[in-house]
Amino acid sequence: MDNAISLTAVPINTAVFIYDIKKSPCRNRLYELGFTKGTRVIPLHINPGKSAVAYFVKGAVIALRNSDAENIYVMGDKA
Amino acid sequence: MxxxxxxxxxxxxxxxxxxxxxxxxxxxxxxxxxxxxxxxxxxxxxxxxxxxxxxxxxxxxxxxxxxxxxxxxxxxxxxxxxxxxxxxxxxxxxxxxxxxxxxxxxxxxxxxxxxxxxxxxxxxxxxxxxxxxxxxxxxxxxxxxxxxxxxxxxxxxxxxxxxxxxxxxxxxxxxxxxxxxGQDITNNRDRKIDRILTSRVFGIPIMLFMLCCILWITIWGANYPSGILSSLFGRIENILLELFADMPVVRGVLIEGVFRTLSWVVAVMLPPMAIFFPLFTILEDLGYLPRIAFNLDHIFKKVNAHSKMVLSMCMGLGCNAAGVISTRIIESKKERLIAIITNNFMPCNGRFSSLIMLAAVFISGGMFASIKVALAVTAAILSGVFITFMISYILSNTILKGEGSSFILELPPYRAPQPMAIIRRSIRERIVYVLFRAVIVAAPAGALIWLLQNITVNDITLLSHIAGFLDPFARIMGIDGYILTAFIIGLPANEIVIPIVLMCYTGNSGLIEFNSLSELGMLLRAHNWTYITAICAMIFSLNHFPCATTLLTIKKETGSIKWTVLSFLIPTIVGVVLCILANAILRIAAL
CATH class of the missing domain: 3.40.50.300 (P-loop containing nucleotide triphosphate hydrolases)
Structure with a gap:
């Protein structure tokens, strides 16, 4: 879909829903941590070096490096 | 069953x-x-x-x-x-x-x-x-x-x-x-705390401040029990010396050797360990450690290492062997090896007490002595972190070249620490463990030292022979032959390095009573130590071969002699080079 954006482009405290995760070495880890299609994700904190962001996902807070979060595509509402 | x-x-x-x-x-x-x-x-x-x-x-x-x-x-x-x-x-x-x-x-x-x-x-x-x-x-x-x-x-x-x-x-x-x-996801208590502790402005300064505070409490708090323990051991020693007055060899090996080394370990090394450990456990139980990894991620990204290394580094502050085991959480094999090899640059509890003592040598007493010592030890730990980054960078660009790493880590909810559980655990794991190690390692080392001090070949004691042999090289590194000997004899456990140095110097004069670690520092100054000796000894304490337990753990975890040997050589070479450099620079500056 055209209006899917990368998770790194989502402003803090904005809820979005995962549309797709591009193939990458850490995709399996992301899956099992709850980053699956249709899941709601909320960015919460940016770290001091701006290299990683902490996200709320399925009840937990998970920090992801931006280079990994880039592979996650999200949309404003559930597809 | x-x-x-x-x-x-x-x-x-x-x-x-x-x-x-x-x-x-x-x-x-x-x-x-x-x-x-x-x-x-x-x-x-x-x-x-x-x-x-x-x-x-x-x-x-x-x-x-x-x-x-x-x-x-x-x-x-x-x-x-x-x-x-x-x-x-x-x-x-x-x-x-x-x-x-x-x-x-x-x-x-x-x-x-x-x-x-x-x-x-x-x-x-x-x-x-x-x-x-x-x-x-x-x-x-x-x-x-x-x-x-x-x-x-x-x-x-x-x-x-x-x-x-x-x-x-x-x-x-x-x-x-x-x-x-019905939880408030974006503005609950944990999020408010995280907004401060991981903030762009305060995140890293708060972290450094906490480290410094913990060190200061440790140093300040350790003086008192150290003083009491040393005078207690001094009294016991005198009684024992009288008791065995008729048997010079037994008296020498058991009291002047074994007992004295044990009392140095317990009086000087144990109190800082026993105070630092529970303080650190509080941070661990609070859930702060993953936040440190989050705060420092950009630096780890630059050096191509995994930010979860922060967790193994923190464990390394307690014990390097435990630090090496905790690297199992790092998914990539190469990044895990980097974490294992560099873990030794974090001073473990045993070396940490040595650093406090050594810093006390060039910081004379006075009002803010414990704060100054805390700052010096903080600087030492930070330099350990810096060296970790440098070595990680070099390793990840040479022998452990790999793909760019990922960083995925859960930030757990903050939880109130349980004071009683922490105290119980500290007593069991620090006090009992250190006493156990003191008996296992320090006792034979004490006996060995006494024998080296009292067996003479060509009218010179064996210890002087060894120290004299190492002395020219040690001088280039800014320390002396005795200190280098102590580091080598201290291979089984870092806790005994400083006690051995003290044993070498105080040889036949009995246990020295002291009221604070700073006073003990003065003792070293009386043996021709300068601030350069202390700084070089601190550098070598921070950067030298891992203790025997850690080496065995590395062998077990990596299953490879090659990586174990490298884990031995890399910190040692770094230590020798840095000591030589520091010695040369400080001497030129002093001219």
Whole structure:
């Protein structure tokens, strides 16, 4: 879909829903941590070096490096 | 005896439940990956015995890192009669995925919904009856930290015999029907704290301030028990010396050698360890360690290392062998090797006490002495961190070249530390452990030193021969032959390095009484130490070969002699080079 954006482009405290995760070495880890299609994700904190962001996902807070979060595509509402 | 496995996501309280069931004292901490190996214990209930095994946390049945592989292998091997799946009530949406996978894989399962109190506080309600109906297994709600629900869990384990039928609902469906979540996600207590502790402006300064504070409390607090212990040991020594007055050799080896070294270890090295450890455990239990990794991620990214290395580095502050084991949570093999090789640049508890003493040499007493020493030790630890980064960078661009790394880490909820548990654990793990090591390692070392000091060849003691042989080289490094000898004899345990140095200098003058570590520093100054000697000794203490225990652990964890040898050589070479440089620069500057 055209209006899917990368998770790194989502402003803090904005809820979005995962549309797709591009193939990458850490995709399996992301899956099992709850980053699956249709899941709601909320960015919460940016770290001091701006290299990683902490996200709320399925009840937990998970920090992801931006280079990994880039592979996650999200949309404003559930597809 | 029935075998029972505790399985679940990381940081759901499996180890706490394990401890409650078995009465054991498995390490617990508030971060994912605290438990990296299996632990077993016996639970006795109504006259029957059960073997309980605590597994490292897993997210799914397809493991990625070393600790997870071990846990899943154990789970899949079908050795267990019963699986207890431990779930975090605050995070059921994700936890239920693993729970439903396990109910499909295994036939005999009990589900334990832990941290139910924390969930209530967050506005999350769990309908455990409905959950039990949908998962088709027994569901026991617990608050393991306060022991609530543990008896119910024991009873459930005791009476469990039915084979459960497979559950047919999806985890999402179960979550939606059984859990009501009214929690404020973006503005709850944890988020407010994180907004400060991980903020762009305050995040890193707060971290440094906390480190400095902990060191200051340690140094300030250690003076008093050190003084008392040394005068106590001094008195005991005098009594013992009189008692054995007729037997010079026994008196020499046992009292002047063994007893004196033991008392140095206990009086000088133990108090800082016993104070630092609980303070550090408070941070660990609070859940602060993963935040450090989050705050420093950009630096780790630059040096191509894994930010989870922060966790193994923090463990290394307690003990490098423990630090090396904790690298199991790092998924990539190359990044794990970097973490293992560089772990020794973090001063362990044993070396940390040495650093305090050495810093006291060039910081004379006075009002702010303990603050100044704290700053000096903070600087030493930070330089250790800096060297870790440099070596990681060099390794990741040469022999351990690999793909860019990822960083995925859970930031756990903040939890109030339990003071009594921390005190109990500190006594057991620091005081008892250090005393044990003192007896095992320091006693023979003390006897050895006495013999070296008292056996003469060509009218010169063996110790002087060895020190004299090492002296020219040690001088280039800014230290002397005795100090270098102490480091070499101290290979089995870093705790004994400074006691050996003191033994070498105080030779036949008996135990020196002192009131604070600063005073002890003065003693070294009397033996021609300058601030340059102290700084070089600090550098070498921070950067030299790992202790024997750590080396054995590295051999076990990497399964390779090559990496063990490198882990020995790299810090030693760095130490020698830095000492030579520091010595040259400081001497030129002093001219």
């Amino acid at each position: 029935k075998k029972i496995l505790l399985v679940g996501n990381p940081n759901t309280g499996k180890s706490t439940i394990f401890n409650a069931l078995t009465g054991k004292h498995q390490h617990t901490g508030n971060w994912s990956g605290k438990t990296v190996g299996n632990a077993s214990g016996i639970m006795r209930y109504k006259g029957e015995e059960f073997e309980i095994t605590d597994l490292p946390g897993i997210y799914s049945l397809e493991p990625i890192s070393e600790d997870e592989i071990q846990a899943v292998e154990c789970l899949r091997s079908n050795i267990a009669d019963l699986i207890v799946v431990v779930l975090d009530a605050t995070c059921l949406e994700r936890n239920l995925i693993l729970a439903s996978d396990i109910t499909r894989l295994c036939t005999n399962v009990i589900v334990c919904v832990n941290l139910i109190d924390e969930a209530e506080k967050k506005g999350i309600e769990v309908d455990t009856v409905k959950l039990s109906n949908m998962l088709r297994v027994k569901v026991i709600p617990t608050k393991a930290r306060s022991g609530i629900g543990i008896d119910l869990l024991k009873e459930a384990i005791y009476t469990q015999n039915e084979k459960c039928r497979c559950c047919c609902c999806s985890p999402e469906c179960i979550y939606k029907s059984c859990v009501y979540s």
